[in-house]
Amino acid sequence: MNRPELPATGTGLLVLHALRCGGSAGLTRLARATGLGESDVESELIDLAVAGLVTHMAGEFGGWSLSDTGRVVDAERITDELESAGARAAVTAAFDGFLVLNPELLDLCTAWQLRSVDGVTTANDHGDPSYDARVLARFAEFDRRAAVVGAELSAALPRFGRYRTRLTEALDLATSGALEYVADGTASYHAVWAELHEDLLATLGIPRWV
């Protein structure tokens, strides 16, 4: 089927929205989230800071974050993008699919971290490669179903394609032995999935807490 080419999200909005969905972050994380180079990200951040949309905090737990104005502006621009692409129905339908998958992903993360041995739930110390392999195999099977939702999303709005890339990277790293890419850091499958969740809520304007 021939689809009309959808316009890509502008790089400024990409960086702004990455802060909206991923929380405050440094250059490396923002580059990974947006797929842009670090210097491009930095140049966008400076423009955004001049416009009063982002702020920078120094220190170990510092980094770039949204200002209150930045949050409002992001919501406006993301809604504009959704409506002008005529993508609300498609994203809403994909979000329904996401919500079916979400509890299963959390089950999988729990199984990765905890396991039942002799009826006692204990932290998974990753000393049993066969158990880990079994959980990772379920992740891979889950990921194939998640990819269907991912394809629906990026067909509706191309910027969602970045999540698919990041989820695939995390799973590939985890299966090749970097176990921390399952649920442990901001580049893990769990973390990227949670950012996608936040993005869907933000894009559709659904408040997290009613």
Next chain:
Amino acid sequence: MGMRWIRPLSTRVEETAETLGGKAHGLVVLRRLGLPVPAGFVVTTQACRAFLRDGRLPDGLDDELAAAVTDLEAATGRHFGGSQVPLAVSVRSGAGVSMPGMMNTILNLGLTTGATAGLAAETGDSRFALDSRLRFLSSFTAAITDLDVGRGAGDETPIRRRGDRPIPDDASRQLELAVRAVFSSWDTPRARTYRELHDIPHDLGTAAIVQTMVFGNRDDHSGTGVAFSRDPNTGENVPFGEVLFGHQGEDVVSGRSLTRPLHELADREPAVWTGLLDALGRVEGHYRDACYVEFTFQAGELWILQVRPGRFVGGAAVRVAAELADERVIGRHEALLRISPRHLQHVRTPRIVATADILARGLGACPGVAVGRVATTADRAVRMAADGPVILVRPETSPHDMRGLAVAAGIVTARGGPASHAAVVARAMGKPAVVGVGDLVVDVAGASVRAGGRTIGEGTLVTIDGTGGEVALGSPRTVTTAADVHLRRLLEWADDVSGDHSERDETRRLDAAHAVLRHD
């Protein structure tokens, strides 16, 4: 008529849990113990297996369902879907093990528009009747929404999205759809994943339990609750649980409403309390272990809806095993075999003492004790962490909270269960966490937290226990030795069995006894 696919919930049923499912088997046990169980029947796991194989309900099940309902009408003197003295039922799944992702419960099925009017006329309480009808509609919709109810059947189109199918206003048709929904839910991807992870065969199937409704929302003397025969946190021989006055069962399990400590039943409904204590005693006697029950009381009358062994862990498991041996309910050898070396690790996890001033209770999501000052946002947590340990308290967490989670010593959330974002992140970081604190309100603008009728400001010192799910004010004493006296005795029994009284670590002492006992 002879029934092939259905068994009544009666004392005479002989089949095992494999055929009846664990839940229905427990209900048969309760009946044999002479305890009050609402009349009902179970559609067996064989019928489920046939459904999963053929993609349709087995031949003859229609007639059997009709006959079983007729029996239920005769037993209760009520009419299924009738406009006078209507019979309403619950429909629950009941596999050998409970499984996330499977259909849970449809309440008040059979409350058609006519039956709802009948219930209102019978009780003189139209609000109650309407409340019950709405609960039926929402639980029925939820059960059939995400399920491909018509999968494989020629005459049905798959149900995938909300609102595709009107709810039939015919009680028998509702029942048939509900049974199909229960059976289909065995094969949701989430349930399949869970079975793969936990070595549960895919071909067991689930039973569907159909029981006369008892209404916890009937009047001021009605309600619902869950109870352990002993305290699951400590193993102490006192009943423990929660009760919710004026509500139906799912509200307790879902944590949606405000529950009260179980012992409040003693004052408010003394007859129900006495009946419950009697029931807990009898089920312990049968299972020879601490037990868990779900119950409902309607107009002051107690009904037991589910029973299973308590499955305690850590120090609680050690204490129960030792005390059951003292009570001569089980032998010392059996007490030893019930304790796995894994339990010993958990005995050593610190806990806060019972005398602590408890602000709120939730679910322990990552074991351990953390002390710190309350912060209600990630930003404030980062700022406050420079001056000392912080407990991050949030409605629930999202990626925005990652910095706060990273600096916090411990985490508390109002929402979410053991697999929530907060729980997953807390375990990844090895930080004590309490999630699903039902009555917790986080007021970010007011920089305060409300729970249990008290309000505390940001910066207040609290202590959380990620094993038992307690949030306590101040910094109460913590102990790792609560089960010590019981553990010491149990290990002496272990040495008696192995004949080795030398100085060794606890795990080796227990392992040596297990080796001897399993060899015999």
